Structures are given as structure tokens and as C-alpha cells.
Amino acid sequence: MTRALINTPKQAQQGxxxxxxxxxxxVMETGxxxxxxxxxxxxxxxxxxQCLYDDVEIFAADFYPAMAANxxxxxxxxxxxxxxxxxxxxxxxxxIQRATAEITVV
Amino acid sequence: xxxxxGLAAAVLALLGAGGLVAQEKRSGLDYMTxxxxxxxxxxxxxxxxxxxxxxxxxxxxxxxxxxxxxxGCHGTAAQSMRGTATRYPAIEESTRRPIDLAGRINLCxxxxxxxxxxxxxxxxxxxxxxxxxxxxxxxxxxxxxxDRLTPYRKSGRDLFERRLGQLGLSCAACxxxxxxxxxxxxxxxxAHPTAYPLYRLEWQTxxxxxxxxxxxxxxxxxxxxxxxxxxxxxLEAYLMSRATGxxxxxxxxxx
Numbered sequence: 001m002t003r004a005l006i007n008t009p010k011q012a013q014q015g016x017x018x019x020x021x022x023x024x025x026x027v028m029e030t031g032x033x034x035x036x037x038x039x040x041x042x043x044x045x046x047x048x049x050q051c052l053y054d055d056v057e058i059f060a061a062d063f064y065p066a067m068a069a070n071x072x073x074x075x076x077x078x079x080x081x082x083x084x085x086x087x088x089x090x091x092x093x094x095x096i097q098r099a100t101a102e103i104t105v106v
Numbered sequence: 107x108x109x110x111x112g113l114a115a116a117v118l119a120l121l122g123a124g125g126l127v128a129q130e131k132r133s134g135l136d137y138m139t140x141x142x143x144x145x146x147x148x149x150x151x152x153x154x155x156x157x158x159x160x161x162x163x164x165x166x167x168x169x170x171x172x173x174x175x176x177x178g179c180h181g182t183a184a185q186s187m188r189g190t191a192t193r194y195p196a197i198e199e200s201t202r203r204p205i206d207l208a209g210r211i212n213l214c215x216x217x218x219x220x221x222x223x224x225x226x227x228x229x230x231x232x233x234x235x236x237x238x239x240x241x242x243x244x245x246x247x248x249x250x251x252x253d254r255l256t257p258y259r260k261s262g263r264d265l266f267e268r269r270l271g272q273l274g275l276s277c278a279a280c281x282x283x284x285x286x287x288x289x290x291x292x293x294x295x296x297a298h299p300t301a302y303p304l305y306r307l308e309w310q311t312x313x314x315x316x317x318x319x320x321x322x323x324x325x326x327x328x329x330x331x332x333x334x335x336x337x338x339x340x341l342e343a344y345l346m347s348r349a350t351g352x353x354x355x356x357x358x359x360x361x
Contacts, residue, residue: 003159007150025156028310069310070153 002097006087011104012079020051020059023072024089024097030065048090049073054083079105133352134295134360137286142307146359154236154305154357157229157312161237164230170221176234179218183241191239191354192248195343197255204258204339208235208303208314226333232312236303239356247300247354249347262344265337271328277341292361298349299342301358312357315342 003025012018024046031043045067051059059075087099135143149155165176165183180186191207198205198213205213211234212223224231249255266277280289281297288294302315309317316338320330331337 003156005150005155005159021150023151023153023156025153025160068307070156072151072153 002099004087004089004097004099006085006099006101008085008101008103009079010102011106014079014081014105016079017076018079018103019074019076020085021072021074022049022051022087022099023070024099025070026089026091026097028063028065028067028069028071032065042092044092046071046089046091048088050088050090051075052086052088053077054081055086079103081105131298131349131352132296133298133300133355135301135355135358137293137295138359138361142359142361146301146355152305152357152359154303154312154359157233157236157303157305158240158357160229161233161235161240164234165237170215170219172218172220174219176214183238187238187241189242189245189248191242191356192245193250195255195258195339195346196250197252202254203336204255204343206315206339206342207239208232208316209334209339211235211238227314227317229312232303232314235314236312236357239303239354242354243356244353246351247346247349249343249350255343255347258340259344259347261337262340262342265341266344271323271326273327275326277322297345298352299345300349300352301355301360303356304358304360306360308361315345 005021005023007019007021009018026046027044028046029041029044031041031045033041035041043065045065046063049059049061049063049071050057058077061073063071082105083103085101085103087101089097091097135146138146145151146154162183168175168178177183194207194210195204196210197203198210200213208226208231212231215221216223224234269276269279277297280294284294285296286293299315299318302318303312305312306318316333319338319341320333323330
């Protein structure tokens with residue numbers, strides 16, 4: 001189950017610069033820690049974040065082990081047409097978590 | 107300036123001792139940087155809200171041999187659980203001993219849902235406790251006027267004031283003697299448990315008041331009481347009565 005908080009304006013003017021904020025629940029295990037028995041805890045971080053606006057990539061980022069748990073990312077884009085924003089977070093275990101948000105452009 | 111101070115002093119003197127104490131009570135929120143405050147106050151950037159969302163899912167998910175969800179008996183949490191967190195720890199009638207909110211949830215889980223209790227500090231227990239406590243956000247802490255709680259609050263207070271550990275510190279030594287001053291780089295708050303379970307940036311996750319208390323005890327180089335120990339419940343009961351009137355903030359964010 002994807003646990004994410006997405007904050008985008010529901011409605012925007014054409015050509016308006018909008019802010020998009022996305023946070024997801026993830027442990028972001030660095031790979032540098034050891035458990036109580038001394039065994040290394042394998043690295044498991046989200047290493048790729050991607051945002052599509054009607055299937056066109058508008059923003060992407062690579063994450064590294066220094067990122068805190070539950071990463072929060074904010075960026076801006078220009079509202080062009082009414083459509084769907086798709087967010088995808090890919091972690092080291094290959095799990096891709098997705099979330100979507102709709103936007104109406106007037 | 108001198109006149110201003112004089113006036114302030116006169117006003118404070120007029121308020122009298124009781125009023126003054128209520129005036130001075132401050133949540134840890136007041137001591138935080140504007141950035142951390144902003145993080146707590148905006149539900150879209152408060153990472154605790156991720157756990158609230160999970161808790162809401164758990165509230166509605168049938169569990170245990172009884173195959174019943176929390177919502178099956180309690181309905182909508184926004185109504186049935188409003189104000190609940192302001193009253194805990196409270197006396198549990200079956201054992202006639204105080205129980206905290208997380209303990210109450212686990213008890214309900216065992217007796218009503220016929221399910222296994224969640225382990226202490228497990229993500230599920232924290233999420234469900236936070237979801238229930240969140241329904242009281244903004245409501246003042248109002249410990250029950252139950253005489254049976256008095257001895258527990260008293261022993262909590264004794265523990266709060268007792269010097270423990272290799273450093274010979276008590277809770278009161280810092281949180282009453284030096285509240286508002288600094289320990290290393292950090293401001294010492296007054297230790298009012300207004301926002302639990304809360305998201306500590308240092309922990310990178312949600313944690314309970316018991317985790318915080320155990321954490322402090324480790325810092326004092328004392329052996330922490332076990333999760334769920336009667337001493338911790340007594341401390342919780344005392345701290346909540348000490349924080350009477352401050353609003354619940356769950357899920358709080360702390361540095």
C-alpha cells in the first residue's frame with residue numbers, strides 16, 4: 001500500500017506556475033547500520049523519483065543514502081492542460097510505489 | 107522599557123500564583139525553530155500524517171478471531187474518539203490499574219477483536235494510537251478527576267523528582283530547574299506530553315511517550331524501565347495531570 005501525501009492545486013490558470021509537494025512513507029535504510037545481532041542491514045532506499053504530467057516526464061530525481069526516512073520533495077511546474085500527475089518512487093528492492101493527482105486547468 | 111517591565115510585573119502579580127503557573131505552561135512546540143513548527147502545522151508536510159493515514163486504515167480493517175474492525179464497534183473515530191486522548195492514562199476497570207491509550211487499544215484488540223496485541227512501539231500500534239489521539243487535536247488535556255488515579259500520579263511525581271542514574275539527574279532537575287535553557291545545543295522544554303505519539307526528526311519515525319521517557323533515562327545513564335512498566339504509566343499519568351489545559355497536538359513534530 002502506498003502511503004503518500006500529495007499536495008497539488010486542484011485548479012490552476014493556464015500558464016500558471018504551480019507548486020507540487022510529495023511525501024512518501026519509506027524507511028530509507030542506508031545500508032550502513034547493523035542490527036542487534038551485528039548483521040549488516042541491507043540498503044533499501046528510494047533511489048528514483050519521477051513525476052509525469054499526462055505521461056510526459058516533468059521532474060525526476062535520484063536519491064542517495066543521506067536522504068532521511070519518509071522523503072519529502074517539492075518542485076514547481078507550469079500548468080498547461082487539465083490532466084493527471086503521476087508520481088512514482090522506485091526503491092532498491094525494485095518496488096515501485098505510485099500515486100496520482102488530478103489537475104483542472106482553466 | 108522599564109515602565110513596560112514594571113507593568114508586566116504588576117499584571118503578573120495580579121494574576122496570582124495559580125494564574126501564573128497556567129500562564130507559564132508551554133508546549134515543546136513553543137521552543138522549536140520556525141521551520142520545525144511550520145512542518146508540524148502543515149498537514150501536507152507533517153510526516154506524522156503518513157502514520158495517521160495508516161492508522162485510519164487499521165481502524166477500518168477487521169482483525170482477529172472476532173473478525174471485527176475498531177469501526178465495527180466504535181463507528182466513526184472523528185465522533186467516538188473525540189476527546190479520548192485528553193483523558194488518558196485512565197483507570198482500567200477490569201484491572202483497577204491505570205492504563206495508557208496504547209495499552210487500552212491493545213487491550214481492546216485482545217478482548218474484543220480476539221487478536222494478538224501489537225508489540226510495544228510497533229508501527230501498527232503507533233499508527234492506531236496516533237490516529238485515535240489525532241481526533242482530540244486542539245482539545246485541552248483534561249485528566250479524569252478519579253481518586254483512584256491519585257496514588258499513581260503521586261508515585262509518578264516522586265519518580266519525576268527522584269535522582270536516578272550515574273549522572274544523578276532527575277526529570278525535574280532539567281525540565282523544571284532549567285526549562286527554557288540549553289542542554290548542549292538543544293533547548294530543554296518543560297516536558298509536557300502534548301503531542302504523542304510524535305514524529306521526532308532524530309528518530310525519523312513516530313515514537314511514543316514511553317520511548318521518549320526511556321530515551322531520557324538512557325541519557326541520564328539510568329537503566330530505563332521496560333515498555334509498559336507500571337513506573338512509566340505512573341510517570342505518564344503525572345505528566346498528563348501536570349500538562350492539564352494544554353492542547354493536544356498529535357501528531358507533533360520534534361527535532
